[in-house]
Amino acid sequence: MSNRSPIIIGAGPAGLTAGLELVSRGVAPRLFEASGHVGGLARTPCVDGWRVDPGGHRFFTRSEAVLDVWRSLLPADQWVAVARRSAMLVDGHHVRYPLIGRDLLTQLGFRSGLYGLGALGWARLRRRTRRRAAPESFRDWGIGEFGRHWYEIFFEGYVRKTWLAEPDDLTSDWANQRIRPIRWRDTDGAAARDVFRYPRLGPGQLWEAAAAALTDNGVALSLNSPVVSLRSGSGGWTVELENGQTASGDAVFSSMPLRVLVEALEPEPPEHIRAAAAALKxxxxxxxxxxxxxxxxxxxxxxxxxxxxxxxxxxxxxxxxxxxxxxxxxxxxxxxxxxxxxxxxxxxxxxxxxxxxxxxxxxxxxxxxxxxxxxxxxxxxxxxxVYGPDRMDSVALIREYLRTHHPSLRPMGRNGMHHYDNQDHAMLSAMGSVARYFGEDADPWRVNSELRYQESGLLKM
Structure with a gap:
């Protein structure tokens, strides 16, 4: 192994992928995880044979590099193929989701269907004739995409419940990737193609295999080891754990929440950077x-x-x-x-x-x-x-501060970059961070910039 000494904070998909990438390049990092498990949200707790997937993790990607990692960690017989079928429960009706035009026109009543179709036409006309705000609020985006009637039936209450905020107070940056448009044609063919892979024992099976592979390659992986402070100096980085122990390294790859990372930095960042971090929810x-x-x-x-x-x-x-x-x-x-x-x-x-x-x-x-x-x-x-109105500016401020003052500190992953990423995006941000560590021209912040990532071009395992 090389004499490089990177430290990884977090053993979710990003942290474990960074570890695998470093090992493949001959570097053995040290990895600290605050909780007692690996996988982050993509873990699979198990008690007496009962397994819980905390988020419902679909495995799909456009990246051959990501597919290669998945295949290397679990053999083919440990994956199952799952046809996605979802619904929204409205007034006792299970309305298929992604929304299908013929269901909207008939399932909730003919009058509701006609009213929704008229509202959608009016919304599309308004969208073409007015200048769009950048970024749009989720409410404006939803009405423009689905019409007021169907937006209010399917999305306004759901967004309030799940994001715990008013739709006017959320930006729509994440919506194009997470909420699919209405399907008007080829609904049966589209449904048949909407198949994803899934580890037979849940997503944690994959990330437990990743952790085992790292351990087999000499990587020190410490669970129940929250990092409480990070200090940089001429010799690199020193991280302090909650138990008082410290570790030193030449770089830090961090998937801990970006807000928490800023709070842990020593010396303390300027007030406007701390305020930007505090705005991230x-x-x-x-x-x-x-x-x-x-x-x-x-x-x-x-x-x-x-x-x-x-x-x-x-x-x-x-x-x-x-x-x-x-x-x-x-x-x-x-x-x-x-x-x-x-x-x-x-x-x-x-x-x-x-x-x-x-x-x-x-x-x-x-x-x-x-x-x-x-x-x-x-x-x-x-x-x-949370994609609040200050998210984009706050992340940009923090990113520039870290680039200027701490270039060897590399945020990655969903929480590390405060970006609503899929698993493969978190992995790609880790791969890009490691590539940059080795001097390659890679920008992990450009990962997950596609407008409609889920709609086409996904690779099969």
């Missing part, structure tokens, strides 16, 4: 794995619940992801209920008993109020970076 996520003895034939991977009658924001049907997320003997229903909250919100403060009561009330409201056979709680404090 996250949503927390509580995923509740629920086993019901009754078999409910729910033909969807995901069901989105925009209505106010339930607190759950999205429901995963784990059986349709992989039957191996449940014990082999199980013949009932295994669901994952996702609750979006702030780290200081009432849901986050609720103990397991209080959360169980909320879950049972939601199940009754959804008409599946069977006795709960098993329940698991998985809490993720930094699940999703």
């Amino acid at each position: 996250h949503r927390a996520l509580i995923t509740v794995g629920v086993a019901l003895a009754t078999r409910h034939e729910l033909p969807f991977n995901w069901v989105y619940t925009p209505g106010r009658d339930v607190r759950v924001g999205r429901i995963q049907n784990y059986t349709r992801w992989s039957p191996h997320l449940s014990p082999a003997h199980w013949r009932g229903t295994h669901l994952g209920l996702e609750y979006f909250t702030n780290s200081d919100g009432d849901l986050w403060a609720a103990d397991d008993e209080s959360m169980a009561r909320i879950v049972e009330a939601d199940l009754r409201a959804l008409g599946i109020g069977d006795a709960v056979e098993r329940i698991m709680f998985v809490r993720s404090p930094f699940a999703y970076p």
